[in-house]
Amino acid sequence: MKIVECVPNFSEGKDELVVKKIIQAISSVEGVKILDSEMDANHNRSVITFISTPEAALEAAYRGIKEAAALIDMGKHKGEHPRFGASDVIPFIPVSGVSMDECIEISRKLGEKVGNELGIPVYMYGNSAMREYRKNLEDIRNKNFQLEELTENIQSDHWKPDFGPQKIGSAGASIIGSRDYLIAYNVNLNTNDLEIGKRIAKALRAKDGGLTFVKALAFYLKDRDQVQISMNLTNFNKTPIYRAFELVKLESMRFGISIHESEVIGLIPMEALVETSKYYLQLNGFKSSQILEKKMME
Amino acid sequence: MKIVECVPNFSEGKDELVVKKIIQAISSVEGVKILDSEMDANHNRSVITFISTPEAALEAAYRGIKEAAALIDMGKHKGEHPRFGASDVIPFIPVSGVSMDECIEISRKLGEKVGNELGIPVYMYGNSAMREYRKNLEDIRNKNFQLEELTENIQSDHWKPDFGPQKIGSAGASIIGSRDYLIAYNVNLNTNDLEIGKRIAKALRAKDGGLTFVKALAFYLKDRDQVQISMNLTNFNKTPIYRAFELVKLESMRFGISIHESEVIGLIPMEALVETSKYYLQLNGFKSSQILEKKMME
Numbered sequence: 001m002k003i004v005e006c007v008p009n010f011s012e013g014k015d016e017l018v019v020k021k022i023i024q025a026i027s028s029v030e031g032v033k034i035l036d037s038e039m040d041a042n043h044n045r046s047v048i049t050f051i052s053t054p055e056a057a058l059e060a061a062y063r064g065i066k067e068a069a070a071l072i073d074m075g076k077h078k079g080e081h082p083r084f085g086a087s088d089v090i091p092f093i094p095v096s097g098v099s100m101d102e103c104i105e106i107s108r109k110l111g112e113k114v115g116n117e118l119g120i121p122v123y124m125y126g127n128s129a130m131r132e133y134r135k136n137l138e139d140i141r142n143k144n145f146q147l148e149e150l151t152e153n154i155q156s157d158h159w160k161p162d163f164g165p166q167k168i169g170s171a172g173a174s175i176i177g178s179r180d181y182l183i184a185y186n187v188n189l190n191t192n193d194l195e196i197g198k199r200i201a202k203a204l205r206a207k208d209g210g211l212t213f214v215k216a217l218a219f220y221l222k223d224r225d226q227v228q229i230s231m232n233l234t235n236f237n238k239t240p241i242y243r244a245f246e247l248v249k250l251e252s253m254r255f256g257i258s259i260h261e262s263e264v265i266g267l268i269p270m271e272a273l274v275e276t277s278k279y280y281l282q283l284n285g286f287k288s289s290q291i292l293e294k295k296m297m298e
Numbered sequence: 299m300k301i302v303e304c305v306p307n308f309s310e311g312k313d314e315l316v317v318k319k320i321i322q323a324i325s326s327v328e329g330v331k332i333l334d335s336e337m338d339a340n341h342n343r344s345v346i347t348f349i350s351t352p353e354a355a356l357e358a359a360y361r362g363i364k365e366a367a368a369l370i371d372m373g374k375h376k377g378e379h380p381r382f383g384a385s386d387v388i389p390f391i392p393v394s395g396v397s398m399d400e401c402i403e404i405s406r407k408l409g410e411k412v413g414n415e416l417g418i419p420v421y422m423y424g425n426s427a428m429r430e431y432r433k434n435l436e437d438i439r440n441k442n443f444q445l446e447e448l449t450e451n452i453q454s455d456h457w458k459p460d461f462g463p464q465k466i467g468s469a470g471a472s473i474i475g476s477r478d479y480l481i482a483y484n485v486n487l488n489t490n491d492l493e494i495g496k497r498i499a500k501a502l503r504a505k506d507g508g509l510t511f512v513k514a515l516a517f518y519l520k521d522r523d524q525v526q527i528s529m530n531l532t533n534f535n536k537t538p539i540y541r542a543f544e545l546v547k548l549e550s551m552r553f554g555i556s557i558h559e560s561e562v563i564g565l566i567p568m569e570a571l572v573e574t575s576k577y578y579l580q581l582n583g584f585k586s587s588q589i590l591e592k593k594m595m596e
Contacts, residue, residue, distance in 0.1 A: 003594055033593055051594060095590050245579050261580040270568065270591045276575040281543050282559040292393050293568045295331055296301055296349060297595060 001297040003096040004103055005035075005181065006050055006057045009088040010068050011077050011172070013044040018071045025067035026050055029060040035267065044079025045088065054098060058106045061090055065114055069171035074147055084141045084150070085172030087114075091126060092178045095269050103178035104128045111176045115164025118171070121154065122163040126177035130162045140175055147172050180213075183233040183272060184265035185241060187248045191257045194220045197227035203251045204229065204244065211247065213239035226260060236272045242279045299595040301394040302401060303333075303479065304348055304355045307386040308366050309375050309470070311342040316369045323365035324348060327358040333565065342377025343386065352396060356404045359388055363412055367469035372445055382439045382448065383470030385412075389424060390476045393567050401476035402426045409474045413462025416469070419452065420461040424475035428460045438473055445470050478511075481531040481570060482563035483539060485546045489555045492518045495525035501549045502527065502542065509545065511537035524558060534570045540577045 008026075012018045019039055026048065027034050036049040052060060065087040072086035090110070092103040104127050111122040129135045151168045153159045160166055161173065189197060197218030202208045204216040213235035219228045229248050233239060249259055271288060278286050288294060306324075310316045317337055324346065325332050334347040350358060363385040370384035388408070390401040402425050409420040427433045449466045451457045458464055459471065487495065495516030500506045502514040511533035517526045527546050531537060547557055569586060576584050586592060 001594065003591065005590070033596070035590075035593055051590060241579065259580055261582045263583055264581060264588060267588050267590045267593070270589050273571055273575040273589070276579060277571040280578040281539065281574060282557055283562060284559045285561055290562060290565050291568050291571070292303070292333075292349060292565045293301065293591070293595065295333055295565070296299065297591065298331070 001096070002053050002098045002102075003051050004054050004057045004098050004106070005093040005095050006052075006061050006090065007093070008048055008061055008064055008090040010046045010048070010064070010072065011044065011074065011079065011083060011086050011088055012068070012072050013040045013042070013046050013079065019046045019048075021071060022046075022064050022067045023048060025063040026060045028063060029056050031056045032060045040081075042079070043081035044077065045081055051095060054092075054102055054106050057092060058110050061092075061110055062113055065090070065110075065120070065174065066118055069118055069120060073170045074172035075170055082141045082143055083146045083172070085120065085147070085174045087120075087171070087174045089125075089137060089141070089175045090177070092128075093181050094178075095181060096271065100127055100178060100180070107176050107178045111163045111174075114174060114176070115161065118164075119169060120164050120171050121161035121166065121168065121173040123173065123175045124162045124177055125175050126179040128177040134162075137175065137177075180235045180237075181269055183236050183241065183268055185231045185233055185244065185262065186265065187229045187231070187245060187262045188221070188224065188260045189227045189229065189248075189252055189257050190260045191227050191255070192220065192225045193255075194218060194227055196255045196257065197229060199255075200248060200251045201229050204231065204247055211239045211244060214244055224260075236269070236275075240275045240279070241272055242276045299394070300351050300396045300400075301349050302352050302355045302396050302404070303391040303393050304350075304359050304388065305391070306346055306359055306362055306388040308344045308346070308362070308370065309342065309372065309377065309381060309384055309386055310366070310370050311338045311340070311344050311377065317344045317346075319369060320344075320362050320365050321346060323361040324358045326361060327354050329354045330358045338379075340377070341379035342375065343379050349393060352390075352400055352404050355390060356408050359390075359408055360411055363388070363408075363418070363472065364416060367416055367418060371468045372470035373468055380439045380441055381444045381470070383418065383445070383472045385418075385469070385472045387423075387435060387439075387473045388475070390426075391479050392476075393479060394569065398425055398476060398478070405474050405476045409461040409472075412472060412474070413459065416462075417467060418462050418469050419459035419464065419466065419471040421471065421473045422460045422475055423473050424477040426475040432460075435473065435475075478533045478535075479567055481534050481539065481566055483529045483531055483542065483560065484563065485527045485529070485543060485560040486519070486522065486558040487525045487527065487546075487550055487555050488558050489525050489553070490518065490523045491553075492516060492525055494553045494555065495527060498546060498549045498553075499527050502529065502545055509537045509542060512542055522558075534567070534573075538573045538577070539570055540574045 032052040068086040107128040201216040201218040204210040215232040330350040366384040405426040499514040499516040502508040513530040
């Protein structure tokens, strides 16, 4: 079974009824499972996480965006977070049996549909970007460039939307795209020396010469009196969990420090654990189709 | 989602149409997935493997047994394997989210239904045994005790069925029960010395002081020029894969031998790989409900 995750952000974090109606619109598509929804009153936005087949995800995201456009007036919106549209950022993420290309395809189809049918300007980002300079979300929407700035600049070629009209209505603009699954992964060390933790985190992270798809920081955990290496694994296919874990272990050893335990925060695709088992058990010929539960999902 | 596996054996291994009809009867229950079916002409029997929810498995197995009773006449059956009934042995195996107690329950319900509604004598075995001496399959049906011997002895108290009449009809008798999932797991060593392999296999297997739920033999693989430790893991919850793998590694080291790779033959429950990842990554707090695919199956 093909599974994609979609994590749309909506510019409403105070009115529960509005968020509830958007969730209802999304889950009205058969086979959609809402995994999580978080409302943040300060930022006045909500983040909804759902999974489904690619086709269902496209339709569900469209219904969510349509409902948000009907209920949220960006002219009246106030909040801390960069404000851009009633439906702000909508990423599609491959989870199981789906390629990035398929996610790019459905995200662009959604962009086209939102632009044409709802009349909302759409910017494609991430792997779905149609202009090179729109790959990074922060280069489209940031603290210094929000809906007001976009309204002023949308007539320029630089800010011409990938889909939809070159003008702003009450729903603002939307940023639609695709990205890799992000695993939040922490390793807790048998030390309370934060300086050592910082050196280990530095050895791990991409920008300081570590692993390409790892972002790492060190924290002191007061309740445990331990140092934690807190990581984001931004592409678990290319930089698998076990490699990050073993590198933390390796770098810890030079300080005579061992690992207390590690933890996955939130959800994780099955494939990440399959890869871990394959590595440690030297299961070189193993295929995910050998997992019984996969058969039930076919 | 709750998943059980059921592996019924039928006494027909020559007539494809009969086996096809039995498979059709089984898969007529919604949600049943046929994983495998094997016909053996010499033994004149077939083994069908399917998975489903516990309720569906009960109904599917019943329909298979009913169809087999209608199509197979044990009075005319010939074959090498111990012959006992049209539907011979029917084990239920917990795979995911299901306890052994639930498998015992559905197997006994099936036994009762088969006994009462189809008039077939039923013996419960394995974890479902209702008499202590019927725990082992071989103590019920073996080379020296087949359908003919049962027919002679069924009037004795020792051979009184757990369900159904104390007499044999054309469908013979059935043995219904529950057992743990069996993982076929091999580790290939970087040696061609079979004597060393035999010592390692001996160190692994339960009966020689090894791990409780491991059966192990050593083979020489001519095509690879390597020795293989071939194992059956009969309870992967209590004796997990990683422990068997690491013990092979440990015992190999004293002979200066390393592991080339390992392999899982056939299918494996996801939980076995989750446990492997938990061990090696020291993921002590991890729960299977954190796996994204599990959410899709809820």
